[in-house]
Amino acid sequence: MSWTRFAAPQRFYPLAGRAIPWFYGLAVLLTLVGLWIGLFVAPTDHQQGEAYRIIFVHVPAAWMSMIIYLAMAFWAAIGLVFNTRLASMLAVGLAPTGAWMTFLALWTGALWGKPTWGTWWVWDARLTSELILLFLYIGFMSLHAAIDDERRADRAAALLALVGVVNVPIIYFSVKWWNTLHQGASVSLTKAPSMATTMLWGMLIMALAFWMYSIAVALSRTRVIILEREQHTRWARQQLGLA
Amino acid sequence: MNWSSLGEFLDMGGYAVYVWGSFGVCAAVIVIELWSVAQRRRTLRRQPLDDLDERNDMNERPLHEA
Numbered sequence: 001m002s003w004t005r006f007a008a009p010q011r012f013y014p015l016a017g018r019a020i021p022w023f024y025g026l027a028v029l030l031t032l033v034g035l036w037i038g039l040f041v042a043p044t045d046h047q048q049g050e051a052y053r054i055i056f057v058h059v060p061a062a063w064m065s066m067i068i069y070l071a072m073a074f075w076a077a078i079g080l081v082f083n084t085r086l087a088s089m090l091a092v093g094l095a096p097t098g099a100w101m102t103f104l105a106l107w108t109g110a111l112w113g114k115p116t117w118g119t120w121w122v123w124d125a126r127l128t129s130e131l132i133l134l135f136l137y138i139g140f141m142s143l144h145a146a147i148d149d150e151r152r153a154d155r156a157a158a159l160l161a162l163v164g165v166v167n168v169p170i171i172y173f174s175v176k177w178w179n180t181l182h183q184g185a186s187v188s189l190t191k192a193p194s195m196a197t198t199m200l201w202g203m204l205i206m207a208l209a210f211w212m213y214s215i216a217v218a219l220s221r222t223r224v225i226i227l228e229r230e231q232h233t234r235w236a237r238q239q240l241g242l243a
Numbered sequence: 244m245n246w247s248s249l250g251e252f253l254d255m256g257g258y259a260v261y262v263w264g265s266f267g268v269c270a271a272v273i274v275i276e277l278w279s280v281a282q283r284r285r286t287l288r289r290q291p292l293d294d295l296d297e298r299n300d301m302n303e304r305p306l307h308e309a
Binding site (some may be wrong): 039040042043044049050051053054057058061096097103104107108111112114115176213217220221224227228230231233234237240241242 | 245246252255256257258260261262264265266268269272273276277279280283284287288292293294295296
């Protein structure tokens, strides 16, 4: 027995099913703690007033939009190289969650930009590259949906996902490489965070909550995709209560 | 604690539209996404399925051989 035995969709399905409630549970718990810190404990910002509290959903959504893309491209590549069906299903299961996170990063960013910069949108490097990320997710999902043969769709979409990976470091470093309206990184590995401790904790706990939610919902979707693709098998029909 | 009343909390220092517009849409997206996954599973149960293919059925074999 080895970890590769869980590459079989039939084995992965119940394993994911057992894990999902834990991820949802952690997501709820962390959200409650994070919102408590973010809305009640963290002090008012001396420059932005209460508007800065958008950070507690904006930064987690923006981080997840990039992390999910990397995860999606990773599993798509594994599916492409090793011809493992489950890896491709995971990539397809992650895509809508990544697209939603990207939408939330853009939406909350616009609502933060209006009171602080005086505009909902500017065509600067950070905002434009994040918008391209949304188009990459939509392109991945559309291309996959447009090809009837699932394995061919997996391969074509995987190529698109891999080409698009180049956009992720562009988003991340855009605030360094170009002069942008968007502020620099609030948290980095090389220097002390540029924010109050309680603000930082609230943001990190909310980021962890978004992480747990993303894993839970992407696994739930992947389970449905497994059943869709394995519907010709008896075990999948049993799972659907139809056998 | 930053707030002395519920009204003050809801007002968010005059930024209510921006702050609650952000948190509210996040909550809405989560509800929509969870609903759409559940709906996708319900749709699969209702529609006619592909033909059963016994050859692909790993239940017929012991687990360690599959």
